[in-house]
Amino acid sequence: MQRTAVNPWDWSQKLGYNQAEIIEGATRQLICAGQTAVDGKGLPQHPGDMRAQISLALDNLEAVLAGADMTLRNVIRLGIYVTDVDEALKHFEVLGVRFGPFQAAPPMTLLGVDRLAIPGLLFEIEATAAM
Template structure:
């Protein structure tokens, strides 16, 4: 699979994502449901701790991708939902720590929401991956 970044401006690169990517040669796609800070039984974890919730949601995303035979390097689109966008952005260094080693900056949308499916959850991330 070949990825070509499309960035008419450079401001988003500084924030860790491309405006768009041209994907060529992919033969498989995985559409991931939103991943949150829940344990293996689906019980919410880390109430009132945005940083810990982002970290666990990313762990869960990586677990889903691994089960599908992929990793974060395969992610071509992210959708992020947070109940407090400012607090999420304060902790977005976690995104860079996870995606940076894979040298990818998938296009992303970050939305502020009033709540998630389970009220104690603060952060949810969904992904599309391709190989």
């Protein structure tokens, strides 16, 4: 799979994502459900701690990707839902730390929502991956 970034402006790159990517040569695609800060039994973890919830949601996303023999390198699109946009942005470097080693900056959308499906959850991330 070959990825070509499309960035008519550079501001999004400074925030860690591309405006768009051309994906060529992909043969498999994985559509991931939203991943949150829950344990293996689906119970919410880290109440009130946005940073810890982001980290655990990314752990859970990586587990789903691994189940399909993929990594964060294969992520081509992210949708992120948060209950507090300002608080999430304070901790957004966590995404950069996780995606950076893969030199991946997938296009993303960040949306503020009133609440997530399970009370107490602050952050949810869904992904599309390809290889």
